[in-house]
Amino acid sequence: xxxxxxxxxxxxxxxxxxxxxxxxxxxxxxxxxxxxxxxxxxxxxxxxxxxxxxxxxxxxxxxxxxxxxxxxxxxxxxxxxxxxxxxxxxxxxxxxxxxxxxxxxxxxxxxxxxxxxxxxxxxxxxxxxxxxxxxxxxxxxxxxxxxxxxxxxxxxxxxxxxxxxxxxxxxxxxxxxxxxxxxxxxxxxxxxxxxxxxxxxxxxxxxxxxxxxxxxxxxxxxxxxxxxxxxxxxxxxxxxxxxxxxxxxxxxxxxxxxxxxxxxxxxxxxxxxxxxxxxxxxxxxxxxxxxxxxxxxxxxxxxxxxxxxxxxxxxxxxxxxxxxxxxxxxxxxxxxxxxxxxxxxxxxxxxxxxxxxxxxxxxxxxxxxxxxxxxxxxxxxxxxxxxxxxxxxxxxxxxxxxxxxxxxxxxxxxxxxxxxxxxxxxxxxxxxxxxxxxxxx
Amino acid sequence: xxxxxxxxxxxxxxxxxxxxxxxxxxxxxxxxxxxxxxxxxxxxxxxxxxxxxxxxxxxxxxxxxxxxxxxxxxxxxxxxxxxxxxxxxxxxxxxxxxxxxxxxxxxxxxxxxxxxxxxxxxxxxxxxxxxxxxxxxxxxxxxxxxxxxxxxxxxxxxxx
Numbered sequence: 001x002x003x004x005x006x007x008x009x010x011x012x013x014x015x016x017x018x019x020x021x022x023x024x025x026x027x028x029x030x031x032x033x034x035x036x037x038x039x040x041x042x043x044x045x046x047x048x049x050x051x052x053x054x055x056x057x058x059x060x061x062x063x064x065x066x067x068x069x070x071x072x073x074x075x076x077x078x079x080x081x082x083x084x085x086x087x088x089x090x091x092x093x094x095x096x097x098x099x100x101x102x103x104x105x106x107x108x109x110x111x112x113x114x115x116x117x118x119x120x121x122x123x124x125x126x127x128x129x130x131x132x133x134x135x136x137x138x139x140x141x142x143x144x145x146x147x148x149x150x151x152x153x154x155x156x157x158x159x160x161x162x163x164x165x166x167x168x169x170x171x172x173x174x175x176x177x178x179x180x181x182x183x184x185x186x187x188x189x190x191x192x193x194x195x196x197x198x199x200x201x202x203x204x205x206x207x208x209x210x211x212x213x214x215x216x217x218x219x220x221x222x223x224x225x226x227x228x229x230x231x232x233x234x235x236x237x238x239x240x241x242x243x244x245x246x247x248x249x250x251x252x253x254x255x256x257x258x259x260x261x262x263x264x265x266x267x268x269x270x271x272x273x274x275x276x277x278x279x280x281x282x283x284x285x286x287x288x289x290x291x292x293x294x295x296x297x298x299x300x301x302x303x304x305x306x307x308x309x310x311x312x313x314x315x316x317x318x319x320x321x322x323x324x325x326x327x328x329x330x331x332x333x334x335x336x337x338x339x340x341x342x343x344x345x346x347x348x349x350x351x352x353x354x355x356x357x358x359x360x361x362x363x364x365x366x367x368x369x370x371x372x373x374x375x376x377x378x379x380x381x382x383x384x385x386x387x388x389x390x391x392x393x394x395x396x397x398x399x400x401x402x403x404x405x406x407x408x409x410x411x412x413x414x415x416x417x418x419x420x421x422x423x424x425x426x427x428x429x430x431x432x433x434x435x436x437x438x439x440x441x
Numbered sequence: 442x443x444x445x446x447x448x449x450x451x452x453x454x455x456x457x458x459x460x461x462x463x464x465x466x467x468x469x470x471x472x473x474x475x476x477x478x479x480x481x482x483x484x485x486x487x488x489x490x491x492x493x494x495x496x497x498x499x500x501x502x503x504x505x506x507x508x509x510x511x512x513x514x515x516x517x518x519x520x521x522x523x524x525x526x527x528x529x530x531x532x533x534x535x536x537x538x539x540x541x542x543x544x545x546x547x548x549x550x551x552x553x554x555x556x557x558x559x560x561x562x563x564x565x566x567x568x569x570x571x572x573x574x575x576x577x578x579x580x581x582x583x584x585x586x587x588x589x590x591x592x593x594x595x596x597x598x599x600x601x
Contacts, residue, residue: 086568122563122566167508178468241569
C-alpha cells in the first residue's frame with residue numbers, strides 16, 4: 001500500500017530530497033488553476049478532517065467568503081494533545097515540506113496571505129525541525145514574497161509558527177484562535193463561525209496538520225485517485241497511532257477502513273503474553289471505548305465506527321489487556337479532563353471534578369453501585385451544556401465506559417473483580433531499548 | 442528587582458511582534474523569552490512584558506496562569522517532567538514517577554535543596570507510541586523503564 005502522508009523515502013525532510021520527489025509541483029499546478037477549482041477538487045476527493053470531527057475539508061474551505069475587505073487567515077492545528085495521539089509529530093519530523101506545500105495550496109484556495117502553524121509548546125524538538133524546514137523553504141522562494149518568481153504567480157503567502165504553552169483546550173479551534181491572539185485560551189461561543197469571524201475578527205479556516213499534508217498528493221494525482229483509497233465515505237489513508245498493551249506500538253499509515261483487529265494483531269504485533277483484550281479506545285481518550293470481545297470485524301473509519309457508537313477521533317488506538325484495572329484507567333482519564341477544563345462553563349468545570357472524586361473513591365475500593373449511576377448522571381449533565389466539545393470529551397469516556405462495562409464496574413465496586421494484583425495497571429516494559437543521547441547544555 | 446531584556450532578546454521580541462497584525466499576540470513568545478532569561482516568570486518579568494506590549498500586568502498574568510509551561514516560581518536546573526496519562530500509565534508511567542520521586546526525594550512541583558532538579562507530573566506529551574517517557578527541560582527520553590530513568594537522573598547528577 002502506497003503511503004501518502006509519510007512516504008518511505010529517506011531524508012524526505014530535507015528540501016532537496018523533497019524536490020527530487022516532485023516536491024512543490026502540486027503548489028505550482030494549483031496556482032495555475034482558480035481557487036474554486038482547487039476547492040472543488042478537494043471536495044470531490046472526499047478528504048475529511050483528521051483532527052477529530054472528520055468534517056469535509058473542501059466544504060470547510062468553501063465556507064470562506066469569496067470577497068472580504070478584511071484579510072483572511074489559515075490556521076493549522078498542530079496542538080496534538082489528546083492522550084493516545086502522536087501522529088502530527090511524525091509529519092513535522094519526516095515530511096515537513098509536504099505540510100508546508102499543503103499550507104500554500106490551502107491558503108491559495110481560501111485566499112489567505114498569512115498562515116499560522118500552531119504547535120504545542122512541549123514539542124520543542126519538532127518546532128525546531130519545522131522552523132528549519134520553513135526557513136529553507138523561505139530561502140529558496142517557496143514561501144513568502146519570493147514565491148512570485150519561484151512559481152511565476154501573483155499569489156504569495158507567509159507562514160508563521162506559533163508555539164503553544166501547555167493547554168489541551170487550545171486544540172479546540174476557537175480556543176486556538178484566542179491563544180494565537182495572545183489571550184487565555186478560552187473557547188468562543190459559536191456562531192459566529194471562524195469562516196465569518198475568526199482570528200482578529202477576520203475570516204479564518206482551521207485545519208489539522210494531517211489533513212493539510214494530504215492536499216498536495218490530491219492535487220498532483222487527482223481527486224479520483226484519492227477518493228478510491230480505503231472506505232468511500234472517508235477515503236484516503238489514516239495515521240493510526242497504537243499505544244498501550246501491544247507489542248509494537250507506533251504510527252501506522254494504512255487505508256481508512258482497516259480492520260481494528262488487523263491493526264492490533266498484524267501491524268502492532270498483538271498483545272504481549274497473548275493476553276485477551278479487555279478494552280480498546282479507538283480514537284484518542286475522549287472517544288467511547290469498545291469491549292474487547294466486540295472488536296472483531298470493526299473497520300477503522302468515521303462511518304463504520306459511528307455504527308458502533310464510537311468515533312474515529314484522531315485515530316489514536318489505546319489497547320488494554322485483560323489485567324488492566326479499568327477503574328484506575330477511567331480515573332486517570334477523568335483527572336486529565338478535570339485538569340484541562342478551562343473553567344468557563346460550570347457543568348464542565350464542576351462536573352469533571354465530581355466525576356474525578358467519585359472515581360478516586362472507587363479506586364480506593366470505597367465505591368458503591370449508586371456511584372455508577374451518579375457518574376452517568378453527572379456526565380449527562382455536562383454533555384451538550386458547554387460552549388465547546390471538551391464537555392463531551394470529558395463526559396463520553398466516563399458515561400460509555402460505565403455503561404458498556406457495567407458488569408465489570410458492578411463487580412469492581414463490590415470488590416469482586418479478580419485483579420492479579422489489586423489496583424495494578426502494570427508495566428510491560430522489560431525489553432531493552434537504546435538510551436537517547438543526553439543533550440543538555 | 443527590576444527585570445530588563447538583553448539587547449539580543451529585544452531583537453527576538455521585535456521579530457516575534459512582526460509575525461502578528463496585533464502585537465498582543467506575541468505575549469506567549471515573549472513570556473518564553475523572559476522565562477529563558479530569568480529562569481521563571483516573575484512579577485517583574487510580567488510587568489516588563491506588559492510594558493513592551495502595552496498591556497496591563499493583569500492581562501499578562503491571565504495568560505501566564507492559563508498555561509502550564511510558564512513557571513511562576515524558580516524550577517531546578519533540570520526540570521523533570523513525567524507523563525502519567527493513559528498510554529504511559531499502561532506501560533508503567535506511575536512506576537517511573539514514583540522512582541523519580543524517590544530518587545530525588547521531592548514531590549510533584551517541588552525543587553531539590555541544591556536547586557538542581559525539579560519534578561512535575563505532566564499530562565500527555567504525545568509519546569504514547571514510545572511510552573513511558575520523561576522530559577528533561579526540552580528533551581524527550583522515551584521507551585523507558587525504571588532502571589533507565591534512574592540512569593538518566595544519575596548522569597545528570599554526575600554532570601554537576
